[in-house]
Amino acid sequence: MRGSTDPLSTAPSSAVYPTDDPAAADLITAAVQTMAAKGYHGTSVRDIAGSAGVAVGSLYNYFGSKHGLLALILNRGMDNLVENTEDALLQAGTDPVERLRAIVGVHVGRHTRSPLESLLGNSELRSLEPDARAVIVTKRDVQQRMFERVIADGVARGVFHTAHPRETALFVISACTAVATWFRPDGALPAAEVTARYQDVALDAVGYRRP
Missing domain, CATH: 1.10.357.10 (Tetracycline Repressor, domain 2)
Known part of the structure; x- marks a missing residue:
């Protein structure tokens, strides 16, 4: 996941598969980090995309929705x-x-x-x-x-x-x-x-x- 200096937050999530596109992998890892910290309802799509360092639209392209x-x-x-x-x-x-x-x-x-x-x-x-x-x-x-x-x-x-x-x-x-x-x-x-x-x-x- 880009844009973070925390070693724990840069480690890929165990929910990431080797076959995942890098941007999708970043989004999964960012979602785990932000949802764990803020809760699902307290986390916005913009939070996840910003933490992953990708455009907001990327989340919808890969996963359809939060x-x-x-x-x-x-x-x-x-x-x-x-x-x-x-x-x-x-x-x-x-x-x-x-x-x-x-x-x-x-x-x-x-x-x-x-x-x-x-x-x-x-x-x-x-x-x-x-x-x-x-x-x-x-x-x-x-x-x-x-x-x-x-x-x-x-x-x-x-x-x-x-x-x-x-x-x-x-x-x-x-x-x-x-x-x-x-x-x-x-x-x-x-x-x-x-x-x-x-x-x-x-x-x-x-x-x-x-x-």
């Missing part, structure tokens, strides 16, 4: 999260403990690496029009069901001992998502340690009895 840009950011975030979680499950094998560690690792990792995108996903879903919001909610449900299946399988196999697997899955995924609200790269705990601790907390929550 709403279209927000929808793209949220959709790409969920697509990335679901795809990475599915991949982690495929690589984790059949052990419920390793499967839970894997998906918690992906979910926490996403929210430590992309806190602004995660903030938008949590706070601005309400700003989407009903049809666009329904798409994101469906993708969130897919992610939630992966947690539910892993925990339910662990209970069925006698590895986890929670009496409420569905509610425990919701608790775990909500806790992992909330990492984005407090984690800072320059904070006391590095991302890897945060992830490891949340993996342990998740195993405690499902009633795993360590040997």
Whole structure:
């Protein structure tokens, strides 16, 4: 993104794809930065274009509207999260403990690496029009069901001992998502340690009895 001296603001957003036109990539990164700071409704098209260093009309050319840009950011975030979680499950094998560690690792990792995108996903879903919001909610449900299946399988196999697997899955995924609200790269705990601790907390929550 041009016109900024802040290293954090010049880093491309995780919602940017390698195939994006450079101007579109600048607009996506600028939108994440400005919407995270001002909120969707407090951010104007002119704010985004000015931060990106492009003409206002460029946003409409690439995304149709400010709403279209927000929808793209949220959709790409969920697509990335679901795809990475599915991949982690495929690589984790059949052990419920390793499967839970894997998906918690992906979910926490996403929210430590992309806190602004995660903030938008949590706070601005309400700003989407009903049809666009329904798409994101469906993708969130897919992610939630992966947690539910892993925990339910662990209970069925006698590895986890929670009496409420569905509610425990919701608790775990909500806790992992909330990492984005407090984690800072320059904070006391590095991302890897945060992830490891949340993996342990998740195993405690499902009633795993360590040997």
